[in-house]
Amino acid sequence: PxxxxxxxxxxxxxxxxxxxxxxxxxxxxxxxxxxxxxxxxxxxxxxxxxxxxxxxxxxxxxxxxxxxxxxxxxxxxxxxxxxxxxxxxxxxxxxxxxxxxxxxxxxxxxxxxxxxxxxxxxxxxxxxxxxxxxxxxxxxxxxxxxxxxxxxxxxxxxxxxxxxxxxxxxxxxxxxxxxxxxxxxxxxxxxxxxxxxxxxxxxxxxxxxxxxxxxxxxxxxxxxxxxxxxxxxxxxxxxxxxxxxxxxxxxxxxxxxxxxxALWTPPNGALQAASGIVTPLLKPVYAYIAPRQAGEAYDEGATKSKIEEEISSAPVVIYTYELSPFCTEATDLLDNLGIEYKEISLGLEWIPGLIAEGGAAKRAALGSMTGQTSLPHVFVNGKSVGGLFSGTPGVVPALEEGKFVAMVEAAKASTAASSMA
Incomplete structure (x- = not known):
């Protein structure tokens, strides 16, 4: 050649x-x-x-x-x-x-x-x-x-x-x-x-x-x-x-x-590529903006208590924005896995005018509790898994590690045992 x-x-x-x-x-x-x-x-x-x-x-x-x-x-x-x-x-x-x-x-x-x-x-x-x-x-x-x-x-x-x-x-x-x-x-x-x-x-x-x-x-x-x-x-x-x-x-x-x-249908690869670039850049920006967007009337203690109540209300809970492609991919992934979940919308998007009433406060509180203000945000058995591609460790990384489905099954068993007690 x-x-x-x-x-x-x-x-x-x-x-x-x-x-x-x-x-x-x-x-x-x-x-x-x-x-x-x-x-x-x-x-x-x-x-x-x-x-x-x-x-x-x-x-x-x-x-x-x-x-x-x-x-x-x-x-x-x-x-x-x-x-x-x-x-x-x-x-x-x-x-x-x-x-x-x-x-x-x-x-x-x-x-x-x-x-x-x-x-x-x-x-x-x-x-x-x-x-x-x-x-x-x-x-x-x-x-x-x-x-x-x-x-x-x-x-x-x-x-x-x-x-x-x-x-x-x-x-x-x-x-x-x-x-x-x-x-x-x-x-x-x-x-x-x-x-x-x-x-x-x-x-x-x-x-x-x-x-x-x-x-x-x-x-x-x-x-x-x-x-x-x-x-x-x-x-x-x-x-x-x-x-x-x-x-x-x-x-x-x-x-x-x-x-x-396949074990699951992978989400859009282009979104992961975008996430890998954008998330590290915007995370400190979001962390700075979130508490200020919540406003002077923001009651951090009461909002955290509300979130604790919500994430304990179902084995799997996901916070979403209605217009976010990342949130849509996350719920589609859970649907394809056959996993039941409780979805809590914080509005159309995080931008003022699109976020729901009380959404900015919850976003700020989520950041204070977990270090993550971006959505989607998935909780299993009351514990943060994170977003679609990143977090603790994130839904896709947890799936790749073979842990996510086991976490969900354990959460369902725990909920069933609590309801029978």
Whole structure:
């Protein structure tokens, strides 16, 4: 290569992996554009698999894959162009040099099964072209590539990893060990589709094995997809034989994957990024403003007593603002977890004119009691957990540590015991 490109696995991922936002859709779309025309259209040189076979000779292909890895992406592009069905096993490594894709092949010929293992992008791609094309060779360049074209190709290979930085290269902390799908999920997909990429990233982050049934442009498999979907050939399309579920639309598929195979549905990652920057800067400002906003009539003792009464009135209590996206994400997270809670609104927002009567006093008292004046503020069994991403330790950090649900269950048991006493 003309220059060395860092592997995506060597780049530190962001701290949370969430349901894709509009920004994710945009960056995934740009990632697809940078790799055009690769991984979109079935090659005229591809050998048709036949009506009763997934691949030529009923070959079983298993790719040990990282969605965000550049070399794995190159292999998947060829998979699309050769219209292959491939079992995907997410492969996580701590050593960047060990992240090269691995392909296992089981081929049956003359009643004998032949097993083969190939390591590394170049060997795998060479094998795929030799085995699954009529010419037995990769496409010939129309003319000798210049150094400039080689450099451009290397840059475009790296761009999807940069644009989708941190996605599809690590297991999310919300990934669940049970239940795990007994049968592999089936995904109709092609590499160059921006929405398919979003689904594959989450499948990787939840460490779920699945089968890709390539359905690129010109693929005969699109007729198979149309029969399943009632006429549409839209990708992605997920089939979960374990739950007898079939669905299209990437956002619906991802919500389903989190609901079925994750411990919780992660909140918006953009909010966490914003929180990590803004909260340390504004915390001292809020601490200064809160008691002054409460006014001269502020009765700290009485307000604290009221808060003590409120946070003891239910196992889980959350203080919110009605217009705050952080508060909405927090209540959505609790709802997705199936946790009952008592919500106490302090108004629309903390700004004068939007905060409720008595809200400024409670905000000041919360700051005095816990050191936190920002909302949301969650209490479990009368004790402060904090906000969505930060606090003591915060809802998401407590979930990642495996403590939050246990805290809630203990609070519910304590409340039940008190009511029976």
């Amino acid at each position: 003309l220059f060395s490109i860092p592997n995506a696995q060597s780049l530190a991922p962001p701290p949370i992996l969430s349901i894709p936002s509009g920004l994710d859709t945009l960056t995934s779309g740009l990632a697809s554009i940078t790799r055009l025309p690769h991984g979109v259209t079935v090659s005229a040189d591809a050998i048709p698999s036949g009506d009763d076979a997934d691949n030529v000779n009923n070959d079983q292909l298993t790719l040990h894959d990282l969605e965000g890895d550049m070399d794995c992406r190159s292999v998947r592009e060829v998979m699309t162009e050769l219209d292959l069905c491939v079992n995907i096993e997410p492969r996580f490594c701590t050593v960047p040099a060990a992240t090269a894709p691995i392909l296992n092949v089981e081929s049956t010929a003359d009643d004998a099964t032949i097993s083969l293992e190939l390591k590394g992008k170049d060997d795998i791609i060479a094998f795929l072209y030799k085995t699954y094309t009529t010419s037995g060779a990769p496409p010939a360049a129309s003319e000798q590539e210049s150094e400039g074209m080689q450099l451009l190709n290397q840059v475009t290979q790296f761009m999807p990893s940069l644009l989708r930085f941190g996605r599809g290269i690590k297991v999310s902390k919300c990934a669940n060990d049970a239940p795990r799908p007994e049968k592999p999920l089936i995904l109709y997909s092609y590499e160059g589709n921006q929405f398919c990429r979003l689904v594959r990233e989450v499948l990787t982050e939840l460490n779920i094995s699945y089968q890709i049934r390539s359905a690129g442009k010109g693929s005969p498999r699109r007729a198979e997809l149309a029969k399943l979907s009632g006429g549409s050939t839209q990708c992605p399309y997920l089939v979960d034989p374990n739950m007898n579920v079939q669905m299209a639309e990437s956002k619906d598929i991802i919500a389903y994957l989190y609901k079925t195979y």
